[in-house]
Amino acid sequence: MQKRLRFYVQLAFTLLVCAFLVVPVVLSMLAGVTENFFVGLSSGLTLRWVAQVWEMYQPTIWRSLFIALACLVVTLVAGVPLAYMLARYRGGHSRLARVIEELLMMPVAVPGLATALALIMAYGQYRQFRASILFILVGHVLFTLPFMVRPVLAVMQSSQLAQLEEAAASLGAGRLRRFFGIVSPNAASGILAGALMVVTLSIGEFNITWMLHTPLTQTLPVGLADAYASMRLEVGSAYTLIFFFMIIPLLIGMQWATQATRKKVSL
Amino acid sequence: MKSKKEAVSIRLHQCAKSFANGTRALQPLDLEIHPGETLVLLGPSGCGKTTTLRMIAGLEFPDEGGRVLFGEDDVTALPIEKRGVGMVFQNYALFPNMSVGENIAYGMKIRKIPAGERAERVEKLLEMVHLQGLSHRRVDQLSGGQKQRVALARALAMEPRVLLLDEPLTALDAKLREAVRSDLNKLLRSLGITAIYVTHDQGEAMALGDRIVVMERGKISQIGTPQEIYYHPANDFVADFIGAMNRVQGIVSGDRLLLPNGSLPLPDAGNPMNATQQGQPAWAMFRPEDVQVVDITEADAQCLRGKLINTFFLGDRTRFEIEIGAERPVIAETSRRGWWEAGQQIALRVPAEALVKMAPAAVKENA
Amino acid sequence: MKNAIPATPGAPGVLKPERKPGAGVRSAGNGVWLWFAAPGLTLFCAFWLLPMARLVAVGASGPDGAMAYLSVLTNRHYFASLLSTLALSAVVTLATLAISVMVGLFLQRNRFAGQSVLLAMLTFPLAFPGVVVGFMVIMLAGRQGLIGSFTNWLFGESLVFAYSLAGLFLGYLYFSIPRVILTVVAAAEKLDPSLEEAARSLGARPWQVMLHVVLPALLPALISSGAICFATSVGAFGTAFTLAANIDVLPMTIYNEFTGYANFATAASLSIVLGLITWAMLALARSLTGSGVAAAA
Numbered sequence: 009m010q011k012r013l014r015f016y017v018q019l020a021f022t023l024l025v026c027a028f029l030v031v032p033v034v035l036s037m038l039a040g041v042t043e044n045f046f047v048g049l050s051s052g053l054t055l056r057w058v059a060q061v062w063e064m065y066q067p068t069i070w071r072s073l074f075i076a077l078a079c080l081v082v083t084l085v086a087g088v089p090l091a092y093m094l095a096r097y098r099g100g101h102s103r104l105a106r107v108i109e110e111l112l113m114m115p116v117a118v119p120g121l122a123t124a125l126a127l128i129m130a131y132g133q134y135r136q137f138r139a140s141i142l143f144i145l146v147g148h149v150l151f152t153l154p155f156m157v158r159p160v161l162a163v164m165q166s167s168q169l170a171q172l173e174e175a176a177a178s179l180g181a182g183r184l185r186r187f188f189g190i191v192s193p194n195a196a197s198g199i200l201a202g203a204l205m206v207v208t209l210s211i212g213e214f215n216i217t218w219m220l221h222t223p224l225t226q227t228l229p230v231g232l233a234d235a236y237a238s239m240r241l242e243v244g245s246a247y248t249l250i251f252f253f254m255i256i257p258l259l260i261g262m263q264w265a266t267q268a269t270r271k272k273v274s275l
Numbered sequence: 276m277k278s279k280k281e282a283v284s285i286r287l288h289q290c291a292k293s294f295a296n297g298t299r300a301l302q303p304l305d306l307e308i309h310p311g312e313t314l315v316l317l318g319p320s321g322c323g324k325t326t327t328l329r330m331i332a333g334l335e336f337p338d339e340g341g342r343v344l345f346g347e348d349d350v351t352a353l354p355i356e357k358r359g360v361g362m363v364f365q366n367y368a369l370f371p372n373m374s375v376g377e378n379i380a381y382g383m384k385i386r387k388i389p390a391g392e393r394a395e396r397v398e399k400l401l402e403m404v405h406l407q408g409l410s411h412r413r414v415d416q417l418s419g420g421q422k423q424r425v426a427l428a429r430a431l432a433m434e435p436r437v438l439l440l441d442e443p444l445t446a447l448d449a450k451l452r453e454a455v456r457s458d459l460n461k462l463l464r465s466l467g468i469t470a471i472y473v474t475h476d477q478g479e480a481m482a483l484g485d486r487i488v489v490m491e492r493g494k495i496s497q498i499g500t501p502q503e504i505y506y507h508p509a510n511d512f513v514a515d516f517i518g519a520m521n522r523v524q525g526i527v528s529g530d531r532l533l534l535p536n537g538s539l540p541l542p543d544a545g546n547p548m549n550a551t552q553q554g555q556p557a558w559a560m561f562r563p564e565d566v567q568v569v570d571i572t573e574a575d576a577q578c579l580r581g582k583l584i585n586t587f588f589l590g591d592r593t594r595f596e597i598e599i600g601a602e603r604p605v606i607a608e609t610s611r612r613g614w615w616e617a618g619q620q621i622a623l624r625v626p627a628e629a630l631v632k633m634a635p636a637a638v639k640e641n642a
Numbered sequence: 643m644k645n646a647i648p649a650t651p652g653a654p655g656v657l658k659p660e661r662k663p664g665a666g667v668r669s670a671g672n673g674v675w676l677w678f679a680a681p682g683l684t685l686f687c688a689f690w691l692l693p694m695a696r697l698v699a700v701g702a703s704g705p706d707g708a709m710a711y712l713s714v715l716t717n718r719h720y721f722a723s724l725l726s727t728l729a730l731s732a733v734v735t736l737a738t739l740a741i742s743v744m745v746g747l748f749l750q751r752n753r754f755a756g757q758s759v760l761l762a763m764l765t766f767p768l769a770f771p772g773v774v775v776g777f778m779v780i781m782l783a784g785r786q787g788l789i790g791s792f793t794n795w796l797f798g799e800s801l802v803f804a805y806s807l808a809g810l811f812l813g814y815l816y817f818s819i820p821r822v823i824l825t826v827v828a829a830a831e832k833l834d835p836s837l838e839e840a841a842r843s844l845g846a847r848p849w850q851v852m853l854h855v856v857l858p859a860l861l862p863a864l865i866s867s868g869a870i871c872f873a874t875s876v877g878a879f880g881t882a883f884t885l886a887a888n889i890d891v892l893p894m895t896i897y898n899e900f901t902g903y904a905n906f907a908t909a910a911s912l913s914i915v916l917g918l919i920t921w922a923m924l925a926l927a928r929s930l931t932g933s934g935v936a937a938a939a
Binding site for chain 3: 332354355356357359360364365366368372381382426429430433
């Protein structure tokens with residue numbers, strides 16, 4: 009009897025916490041398609057707010073997507089070889105590798121504010137750079153690079169991949185050929201997990217971007233902050249709704265990819 | 276030392292167990308364990324021996340209608356916290372955040388026994404398991420054998436009515452296992468406590484058990500003393516599970532069983548094993564160590580003839596695989612020195628008393 | 643320290659030392675590897691390492707010189723800001739840990755329909771930037787919020803607290819719970835059930851099992867995820883920004899100094915201090931588990 013009671017109390021508490029997290033999401037999605045949130049659902053469903061958001065913020069949304077993809081490309085080019093070095097330099101156990109890993113995490117460990125300030129102080133005077141998308145891209149790359157390196161490194165460190173490389177080397181393959189022909193294809197699951205993570209983080213990045221942006225280089229979250237502050241609730245909600253629709257497939261993809269990576273790495 | 280409590284009997288009455296996903300782990304089971312005896316539950320994985328142990332412990336509850344009794348007390352509804360059993364787990368389950376002494380004293384601490392008395396009992400228990408002075412050691416600094424003994428001391432600390440051991444030696448390596456097994460045996464005898472022991476290792480079962488319960492697929496196959504189980508297996512599963520068993524098929528003729536390459540003597544007509552009919556086909560089963568291997572030059576009419584296909588030198592014994600034209604080769608084991616090369620013709624002698632079992636050939640064998 | 647366990651006689655011998663993965667392909671010329679690392683490291687040095695060094699210098703370039711770094715302690719306004727940030731983060735961390743343990747253990751131990759759905763719902767807000775979290779709090783407790791409408795219906799008066807400390811607390815809780823709960827569930831999965839059964843066999847009741855066995859076993863995971871939670875809260879900006887609370891957490895103070903008053907030196911020094919705090923917390927978390935990442939909020 010006592011056991012049942014405990015179960016239901018804990019279940020109720022769990023549901024309460026879930027509700028706390030989920031209900032506002034649902035509410036905001038509803039608000040985005042409601043004619044008048046103050047009146048409630050009885051005022052009818054409409055897409056006009058979504059249309060309005062699209063009209064006002066379309067360039068911002070595309071810009072966010074572009075930056076996310078560019079960020080992905082940069083982190084791939086910079087991160088995958090870097091992961092390879094960390095995995096293989098001196099057998100993967102060098103002090104240098106540990107130091108680099110530690111350093112890479114710094115832009116994540118330190119508040120985005122600090123990273124952004126540092127960038128502004130150092131490069132703010134280059135007007136063209138400062139006012140371009142590149143400036144924001146740099147911030148995003150700094151923040152997302154470790155999230156590409158980590159899963160790729162994990163896969164590369166697995167003994168299975170090392171054995172494949174040894175086999176390739178025994179057949180005469182040099183370092184570059186091994187990297188492009190053996191290592192990268194087989195690290196695909198780690199790369200995929202990293203890629204999804206990078207894109208998701210880039211789309212949602214705010215702390216750094218807010219400091220770095222100009223009215224001409226706004227991203228989606230920056231637009232959201234703008235909408236929350238100055239627009240009516242329905243518009244902010246509609247904008248949030250668009251954000252959710254962009255994020256949710258990425259999250260599902262990440263879940264699936266991390267499961268695939270886990271299977272490959274755990275031997 | 277400890278006051279010897281009256282050992283208690285354990286009875287299981289129609290205890291079955293089905294799990295949530297529908298699997299039937301145990302068919303309705305009746306079992307009586309005598310006070311002070313060490314009973315071993317033996318069987319392959321999935322046979323239900325661990326489920327039975329956990330039901331006796333109070334970690335699982337039998338399906339509707341099953342009852343568990345300790346002596347005269349019906350403990351079916353009591354969870355493990357209230358049953359007063361001592362349990363030793365397969366991987367010892369020592370609390371890593373406590374020292375050796377704190378682990379052993381845990382049950383006493385729960386019952387609010389004062390610290391001084393606790394410390395005294397802990398020392399006595401450590402002495403009993405030959406780990407004196409290790410009370411302050413951290414658990415992760417112990418070897419496997421030491422951990423096992425601490426787990427035992429902890430289980431015995433509260434003088435339980437029943438001691439339950441779930442494959443306690445499986446995690447140890449072979450040599451250590453033998454040494455610990457012997458210590459365990461002595462301890463169980465000296466305590467006189469009712470103990471139930473689960474294992475899949477038959478050597479262990481026969482060394483430790485007063486009686487053995489051989490289980491298969493949720494049912495009891497046979498209960499008996501180690502000798503009964505070994506020399507008189509009740510069915511083919513037990514015969515195959517315990518030790519190796521040779522099985523040959525022939526035709527009963529007179530007082531012999533006729534085989535393609537010779538014949539085997541059958542026990543006297545008065546022997547109940549000789550229950551097969553003349554002229555009928557029958558199976559005969561005998562153990563490898565009862566087979567005498569004889570050089571072909573010394574073979575007589577009583578012998579079976581065959582060809583030696585394989586020899587394995589195992590150190591303390593030698594195993595021969597001999598083809599006699601039956602379904603499977605005969606396995607013979609001897610501890611005597613003697614060596615024949617594979618490929619040679621060889622002769623076998625199996626005394627009539629060595630026959631473990633006979634069955635009419637029409638009976639379907641277990642796979 | 644662990645004692646070396648003596649090899650027991652009869653133990654299977656180790657014939658050769660374990661090979662490190664990838665050791666075989668280490669050919670002559672380790673320096674070649676550095677070329678692989680070049681693009682990433684160049685980016686990093688140019689855009690983080692050097693600018694950070696510059697920032698440290700800027701922080702010391704104000705009228706107070708290097709003493710500006712102590713201003714977080716000496717200046718009353720900044721000190722108050724630091725204190726409220728630390729206090730808020732501490733309370734949020736404790737609350738999150740408590741909630742996560744209760745919910746995480748419950749989910750891990752009870753199999754029922756829809757359990758994985760619940761877990762997905764609990765971790766889905768991980769991807770929200772702080773601004774969105776702030777908006778969620780407004781949805782709950784703002785002027786047109788759910789709680790406000792509910793209390794209005796019940797009592798005739800709307801309860802609005804999104805823009806106060808309570809709202810900020812809720813917001814921080816909102817982004818902390820998903821992070822910690824995943825770690826707790828993962829750690830709960832690794833718990834050895836036989837430890838709890840052993841405690842029960844010795845007579846321990848549920849609360850004793852929880853106190854003596856479960857919580858100690860979960861402690862490393864709790865400490866490391868607690869440290870991550872604390873670090874994320876201390877560095878959180880977007881949430882505080884959206885909720886525009888009249889309590890100034892340190893990130894907001896820095897922001898105001900920079901954009902409002904153009905106090906570059908102060909902003910720089912304060913952000914270095916803030917960075918040191920969060921980094922130290924995360925180093926603590928990493929030393930316990932080896933992972934420990936805080937995505938910003």
